[in-house]
Amino acid sequence: MSSKHRFSVWLSVIWIFIWIFFYILRQNFANAQKDFRPQQNLNTGQHAGDTADFDIISSLSWILDQSQKKYQKTFDLQSDSSFQRYLSDETPFSDQSYKPLDLRPIVSHFTYNKSSKFSLRATAGTAFADMAWAFREHFDKSHKIYIASAYRSYGLQNSLLKNWCEEKRCAEPGSSEHQAWLAVDISVANKNGKTLQMTTWSDYYKRMDENAYKYGFHNTYQKWVDVDGKMAEHRHRRFLGIPFATYLHDQNLTIAEYYKKNKF
Numbered sequence: 001m002s003s004k005h006r007f008s009v010w011l012s013v014i015w016i017f018i019w020i021f022f023y024i025l026r027q028n029f030a031n032a033q034k035d036f037r038p039q040q041n042l043n044t045g046q047h048a049g050d051t052a053d054f055d056i057i058s059s060l061s062w063i064l065d066q067s068q069k070k071y072q073k074t075f076d077l078q079s080d081s082s083f084q085r086y087l088s089d090e091t092p093f094s095d096q097s098y099k100p101l102d103l104r105p106i107v108s109h110f111t112y113n114k115s116s117k118f119s120l121r122a123t124a125g126t127a128f129a130d131m132a133w134a135f136r137e138h139f140d141k142s143h144k145i146y147i148a149s150a151y152r153s154y155g156l157q158n159s160l161l162k163n164w165c166e167e168k169r170c171a172e173p174g175s176s177e178h179q180a181w182l183a184v185d186i187s188v189a190n191k192n193g194k195t196l197q198m199t200t201w202s203d204y205y206k207r208m209d210e211n212a213y214k215y216g217f218h219n220t221y222q223k224w225v226d227v228d229g230k231m232a233e234h235r236h237r238r239f240l241g242i243p244f245a246t247y248l249h250d251q252n253l254t255i256a257e258y259y260k261k262n263k264f
């Protein structure tokens, strides 16, 4: 074989290898898109609308990212508009006056008091309505969720803190999950309208504890000040989206523990 022919053969072999390499890269990238970018963005609730276009830089960065933890990639604990935004006195909103754009009154016929007087972000409100229905069904329609509070503005949180709250009970203004329009404080009302508090030994609390994650809700303040930075607040439930709430439930972690563990 002449050297010219040998050169052509090697060139073809190299070309085939390059082709196979980029083919595998493309497959991996498509799978990554499937795993991590569902139609509805897990973090913000917005429909992405962008397509999974292939490009080499994104593909290479995907391969590099594989060394990182899957959940760090999926959950966004830092952006103000993320459903998983971790809020504490030390990690307030970057924009103190943050207000999400997708606010809606809660639409449910299954809460004891009028749900539409309270607002949450749209996705959180829909999930809450599903949870309220399932709760009422479980207790044979004799008990319903009573909403005590949902959204609280920066100003309201400020006055609560000054006039009402014990230390380590309320969040500092600008760091409340209620300001994120993602949190509700709930109790339970029976058939006669008697309000029952979410005490930890009650069936209502246990029911909520074992099922709220299925609707994306999390019990943020359950392990007291040393762990969660706040006193336990059994009536407080915060929306995180189903994947993250399920993960925390399965691992028996609070969001504060997860945050510290992953050192964001």
Ligand SMILES: [Zn+2]
Pocket (backbone or CB within 6 Å): 178, 183, 184, 185, 233, 235, 236, 237
């Ligand atoms: Zn609360």
